[in-house]
Amino acid sequence: MNEKKLAFGYTVSKDRQIDFDEASLELYNKVCAAEPSIRLCISCGTCAATCSAAKFSDFSLRKLILQVRRGITKGLQAEVSKCMLCGKCQLACPRGVSTRALIMQINMNLQKTGK
Amino acid sequence: MTFDLFVIPFFGGLIFLLVVLFIKYSRWIALIDRSGRRKIGYGLFSLQIFPATWEVFLESLLHRRMWKQNKLLGYMHMSFAFGWLLLILLGNLESRIYSGGHLNPPYYPIFLKFFVHDKRVLPFELNTLPGFFRFIMDFVLLYILSGLVLAFFKRIHSRWFGMKNTSRHNRFDQWAITCLWLIFPLRLLAESLTASIYGGGGFLTNSVGDTLAMILPAAVTPGMAYVAWWAYSSALGIFFITLPWSRYMHIPTEVVMIYLKHFGVKSGKHLNSFSEIEMRACPKCGVCIDVCQMKDAGAVGSTPAYFVRSLRMKEGNSLLNNNCMLCGRCKEVCPVQIDLLDLRIASRNLENQSIDKPFSYLPADVPDSKGINVLYFAGCMGHLTPSVKKAMVSIMDAANVKYKFLDQDGSVCCGRPLMMAGMFEAARSLMEKNRQAIHASGARILVTSCPICYKIFNEEYKLFGVEVLHHSQYLLRLVEAGSLWINHSGLSVVYHDPCELGRGSEVYKEPRKLLKRVAKLIPIEQERENALCCGGSIGDLALNQDQRNIIRDAALDVLLEPKPDFLVTACPLCKKTFSSAGTAKVIDIAELVAQQLEKADNLIEETVEESIL
């Protein structure tokens, strides 16, 4: 939290704000091109509810997808590495998102950019 | 006269080919790891050389597996391979009659009829040695030409050869195939024209020559003959030069691969030098394309033949690597027996091995549970088919099994999906976690409902002292041991072999034996090794939902064709996939057994009541 900038009027702590003017959607666009089904996600949370990894960790594919969509790549690598690739989410997803392909694409693109 | 300028294309091409092959093979063999090289060293001087040579004879020359696939296809391949070899061997023997020496230049037997005109020989004069050879050489040439006619028809109508698809050619393939097709007609033309001028042709070349002589003015035949010899030599030369980069590289490479396999060299989990040899041993015959369900989903480019080609051409990409269900149908039919699944996984590994998955969040403690005999593992997918879980629990309760439901509250994935994605290191950390829990339980038998888990438990976990069983095997054992009483339901069923259980683990017998005790099993054509994939495969990392649905529906059409009461499977993923279509009543083998168990209970009660009355 940035407490130093005490200003009047409307300010939002930089850390909290999703700054779409600054955000880069490069990762989202790349993933989208390779796995268009990322666009179908309606954030219902079925994937996160059924997730084998979520029993032991705070992994949430729903959140991960939103982060990619919003251009938030910080900490994404560590997040995506939690997935066991078991495929339960793919069976459960009501929108037919190819979740495993999506995870692989995010993985691969993060590897390439070294983030 | 034992030289003419026209032999240069052939001779040059041959030397070029031999040099290229020598460089390529010695590089690949040099790159094979030390243990592999040692195996080759031992193998060369072991008895393995005999079965290996026998296999080369059966497969590379006679094309036994091709014959099994389709008789016309087998004949066609055999006529080219075996016929050509006979032509070379017999040609060599024939040439000795005239030269008397052993040090003939290699082109001499090939172009013998240009250099030697034996006017004494008459067609069908079989009682002299030259006459016999002349006859047999013409006969072999005719044999090859018959294969060529078949090859021509195969291009027009591949269905006659049991094939719906043939592979497309690249530029080298086009050059090579054009030359290959021209070689034998040109030889016929050259030999026939020469025979028409000088005589001495066999039954074929003589009669073709006579016919040509009738049509053509006598003045042009010598010139034409010379041109034909040039063309024949050039076709051979170009074929040899393009061969190492075309599909025909499989001809010498298959031989090398068969020997290496017999010596115990394998590609395994990583792309290595042996994989390079395997890739080139693929003739792109297209048999795999026919059985591959990816083409149902409009992904012909992902079928094994094209995948291997792009791997060979170093044009592989992640879509090609990932777009395969690893169902194993191609591996069953491949005439060259290339391990297409290992190749696919290994190329995924090359791309994905650096993806880090430490799984540090997994709990350190291991559940303690002494005093049990059996450990039950439903598997991740099993939690989405609660009726299977419930059936297993009720059966094990009924049979008084002392068991523990290891993943009742959720599973640590078995690691097979990561293995299939080529992330071996990541898979191993999950495997370690499960291995600890399995060993800590003290159980002697591990039963799983998921064929995906079963395969990896069985093959990779190395669970010493613990027997791994799929529930179909375990239930059969309970029934056969008299621990379970089940009734025949009278229902007619079709059994779907899950890929990982059937082709993947070769468990075909037990589920059928168990099923026959509870239902009437309808045999279908596409079962066991030929079973279809449901389309839900976790082996694939690229198919979209619509494509998966297409594969599923096509498989269902086949499975439901005999109109069974139920479609029975033994895999939660297959069950979920098939039932999602809403067109079939799908049931797991364990559910069917559990249902008949209840009826058996009722039966006992009824008989008890009757006896009281």
Add this chain to the structure above:
Amino acid sequence: MNKQVAIIGAGIAGLEAASILDSMGFKVTLVEKAEHTGGHIQNWHQLFPDRRNATEVAQGIISKPLANVSTEFNREVTSIQPFAEKFIISAKDGWVFNADAVLITTGFELFDAKRKEEYGYGIYDHVITSAELETLFKKENGVTLRIGRTPSRIGLVHCVGSRDEKIGNIFCSKVCCVTAVKQAIELKELYPECEIYCLYMDLRMSGRHYEELYKQAQEEYSIQFIRGRLSEAAEDKSGKIIVKVEDTLLGRPLKMTMDMLVLMTGMVASAQTASICSSAGIQKDSDGFFKASDPHLYGNITGIPGIFLAGTCSGPKTISDTLSDARSAALAVQSYLSAEANN
């Protein structure tokens, strides 16, 4: 001579259209596959959003005068064939009938919750469907019978069989969200001490007074709403249902033990839709329901002149929408038949 109209299905749409066409002077024959008229409404207890007694509404429709209407029961129509300006209607039992115009009012079927195996319907005792709950309200006036004791926590699962690509239904069934809110209120009235949770993806309170009902459920009945779709249900040793969802608004997985789980089953096209479409040469829409030739301008008219649609056979509708649709269909039938008579 009076023109003959055949109405396929004597649910509320068929009955409403029959009474209007009858009053217009047409000869009407209702062809019903069940033994009685009324269809699904006979099973409902109260209707949303005003909780009107469903039997009263059904009576209101059934009791309308039908002078020239005959009804054929136990006739499941499988084909409608256009033949020389007329239509030949055949039923499963071999019954055949001729009409000058046909109005299809075959309605919907409830999604078979067993197809959603991971939710445990038909596997666990304490998982029921919203339709069953309605019947329990109506017949037993309580759900204690099913559970054997007073429930202390009940979950209502939205979107079962609707908005689910995995069972092939991408569409929204429109009525389940508000039904869930209505049933939650009714449950709370029965068991004031019971905690009631609605597990939803989106709350689609699109109709008039629906939002008010939603607010009332929060304000007066303390119904809790959790935004997270159920992935799977499990059963514990005592027969309670354990559900796993992600509380998506909090971003955390949530586990909850319920005494009973109610699955809000959606609407699907009725089974005979496909065979009627292929025999009559009319179109089936991508969602499996009948397709109108122009959903904006001619919602009751099919691609074949003389065959009309009304009610939920052409997609999920509420009861009031169904009745309006039936009335407009009756007008469409009339204008077709009078134009024919003039020719």
